[in-house]
Amino acid sequence: MPQAVAHVLFAIILLDLIRDYALKDRKKLPLHFIFIGGVAGLLPDADIPVYWLLKNVLGLQVEWFHRTLTHSILLPVTTLIITLVLLQLTKKKNFQLFFAVITFGFATHILLDGILTDYIPLFYPFSQAQYGLNLLRNLGWPSLVEGIDAIILLVWLWDLDRRHQLRDYM
Ligand SMILES: [Zn+2]
Numbered sequence: 001m002p003q004a005v006a007h008v009l010f011a012i013i014l015l016d017l018i019r020d021y022a023l024k025d026r027k028k029l030p031l032h033f034i035f036i037g038g039v040a041g042l043l044p045d046a047d048i049p050v051y052w053l054l055k056n057v058l059g060l061q062v063e064w065f066h067r068t069l070t071h072s073i074l075l076p077v078t079t080l081i082i083t084l085v086l087l088q089l090t091k092k093k094n095f096q097l098f099f100a101v102i103t104f105g106f107a108t109h110i111l112l113d114g115i116l117t118d119y120i121p122l123f124y125p126f127s128q129a130q131y132g133l134n135l136l137r138n139l140g141w142p143s144l145v146e147g148i149d150a151i152i153l154l155v156w157l158w159d160l161d162r163r164h165q166l167r168d169y170m
Contacts, residue, residue, distance in 0.1 A: 004042055006149035011041025011108045013156045015101065020163060033101045040105025044070040044113075071113060072124040076106040117145055 015037045019029040047070045054060045069075070083099040090096070114120045117137065119130035136144050144151075 003145070003149045004045065006152055007041045007045065007109050007112060008038040009149055009152045009156065010112055011105045012038035013152060014108060015104065016156075017159070029097070029101075033097050036098065037101035037105045040102040041108050042105075044075065044106060044109045046070065067113070067118075067120055068124050071110055071120045071122075073110065073122050074124070076103050076110065079103040079106060116148070 012034055015029065015034045019026060019034070023029055045066075047066050047068070051062065051065060054062050079099050080103045083096060083103055086092075086096045086099060110120060110122075114122070114132040116133075116135050118134055119132035121128055122131045123129065136142055136148075
């Protein structure tokens with residue numbers, strides 16, 4: 001699992017880049033939706049504190065269920081379907097954007113986990129098969145997981161500075 005901060009940053013940075021390079025209009029994707037996308041980027045790992053609460057606070061005997069339903073493609077596909085239905089049913093852009101950025105956040109989380117570390121049950125609960133590249137371990141850089149958030153942040157800051165001359169505000 002990449003660090004929690006890496007998941008939030010990765011989703012936020014990609015949404016920011018989409019806003020600046022693809023949409024080319026900051027009003028089409030307001031800042032609070034980028035924040036919501038960042039939170040959604042972390043949300044699939046909420047199964048860890050839920051497990052801890054069930055086991056240690058409620059005293060339930062539960063099996064370790066991290067990286068099961070919350071790391072299945074079922075999660076972003078469900079929110080994508082909700083987004084598409086909302087596109088048909090309502091003209092309210094806020095509802096559509098809300099579910100679109102949540103879909104994006106879920107997808108980036110699964111992508112990051114699947115590409116960088118370990119394997120994920122992509123089609124859970126229909127299949128237990130694990131998929132992924134486990135790139136950091138296969139390349140022999142397992143310790144890079146600890147610094148991935150710093151690398152993502154530095155690249156983003158470099159790009160922000162390039163686009164918006166951040167140095168002028170310091
Ligand atoms: Zn995860």
